[in-house]
Amino acid sequence: xxxxxxxxxxxxxxxxxxxxxxxxxxxxxxxxxxxxxxxxxxxxxxxxxxxxxxxxxxxxxxxxxxxxxxxxxxxxxxxxxxxxxxxxxxxxxxxxxxxxxxxxxxxxxxxxxxxxxxxxxxxxxxxxxxxxxxxxxxxxxxxxxxxxxxxxxxxxxxxxxxxxxxxxxxxxxxxxxxxxxxxxxxxxxxxxxxxxxxxxxxxxxxxxxxxxxxxxxxxxxxxx
Numbered sequence: 681x682x683x684x685x686x687x688x689x690x691x692x693x694x695x696x697x698x699x700x701x702x703x704x705x706x707x708x709x710x711x712x713x714x715x716x717x718x719x720x721x722x723x724x725x726x727x728x729x730x731x732x733x734x735x736x737x738x739x740x741x742x743x744x745x746x747x748x749x750x751x752x753x754x755x756x757x758x759x760x761x762x763x764x765x766x767x768x769x770x771x772x773x774x775x776x777x778x779x780x781x782x783x784x785x786x787x788x789x790x791x792x793x794x795x796x797x798x799x800x801x802x803x804x805x806x807x808x809x810x811x812x813x814x815x816x817x818x819x820x821x822x823x824x825x826x827x828x829x830x831x832x833x834x835x836x837x838x839x840x841x842x843x844x845x846x847x848x849x850x851x852x853x854x855x856x857x858x859x860x861x862x863x864x865x866x867x868x869x870x871x872x873x874x875x876x877x878x879x880x881x882x883x884x885x886x887x888x889x890x891x892x893x894x895x896x897x898x899x900x901x902x903x904x
Contacts, residue, residue, distance in 0.1 A: 709766055711848065712773045715838070716758040716790050717782030717803075722835035727759030729857045730839060730849060734763055737853020743771035756785065763848065778848070780838055782806055782820060799846060801838075816845065818880040824873065833873035840877020845884065 713730070715723040724746045731744035743762040760773040776794045781787040782803045791811060794800055802810075804817040818841060824834045836858060843854050851874070858870045 710762055710764040710768065711777045712775060713761040713763065713778045713780075713842075713848070714758055714773055714776050714790060714793070715761075715780045715835075716756075716786035717780075718785075719757045721757065721782055722832070723757050723782070724759045725861070726835040726839055727761050729836075729861050730842075730854070731761045732861065733849050733853040733857035734761070737856055738850055740765055741768050743768045745771055745773070756789070758786070758790070778842070778846070780842065782834070782838070784808060787811060801841065801845070816884045818884050820877075820880070823876060823880060827876050828869065828873055833870060836870050836873035837877040837880070840874035841881045841884070842877075843874075844878040844881035851878070 715727050715730075717723050727744050727746060731742040734740050735742040741764045744759065745762075746759045747757075762768050762771055762773065773793070776790070776798055778799045778801070779790055779794045780801045781790065784807050787800075787802055787807050787809075791800065791813070800811060800813065800815040802815055802817045803821055804819045805822050807817070820837050820841070821831050821834050824837050825831050828837075839849075839854060839858070840851075843849050843851050855871060855874060858874060859867045862870055
């Protein structure tokens with residue numbers, strides 16, 4: 681019997697402040713992000729934080745939706761964040777601009793939805809069958825375990841990676857959202873996790889398995 685999936689959505693309107701000129705500029709009127717993996721990896725939490733950082737800190741509109749199986753851990757999980765400088769009339773992802781996949785199953789299931797010039801980010805250790813298209817990779821889970829002493833913050837590491845790699849969200853806003861969404865006692869460890877993600881992204885930029893299409897895309901939206 682197929683697993684029943686549950687989803688909800690949360691649309692956040694940008695604040696009244698001026699948008700950060702260093703952030704990514706869109707080729708279209710919306711930018712679609714999917715964070716995907718297995719239950720227990722904290723990807724729904726990561727999506728909530730990302731949408732919060734973009735809407736509250738970066739003065740853009742963001743809509744967050746999520747879907748997950750009934751299993752607490754191990755089932756498929758995805759969280760989508762739609763970003764726009766205008767109104768978001770439809771909060772569901774249709775064609776992905778960015779896909780983060782922390783498991784092999786997530787890559788296999790969601791890669792058909794990624795645009796030709798979309799950005800694919802995978803966990804280098806978890807995804808054994810490498811995609812037959814452009815991608816960037818990092819050992820998110822292993823790096824979190826070795827550097828932070830636990831894999832719990834892998835989701836936060838991946839957010840840091842996304843921020844550093846394509847600037848869809850500013851570091852300042854992301855750090856503020858991470859701090860505000862967790863108890864104070866976890867602030868330092870989560871900020872360390874973001875910094876680890878920044879470092880992994882810088883390394884990935886030097887070693888990405890990408891073609892001209894993705895390279896041009898990454899360069900275009902890098903406004904820092």
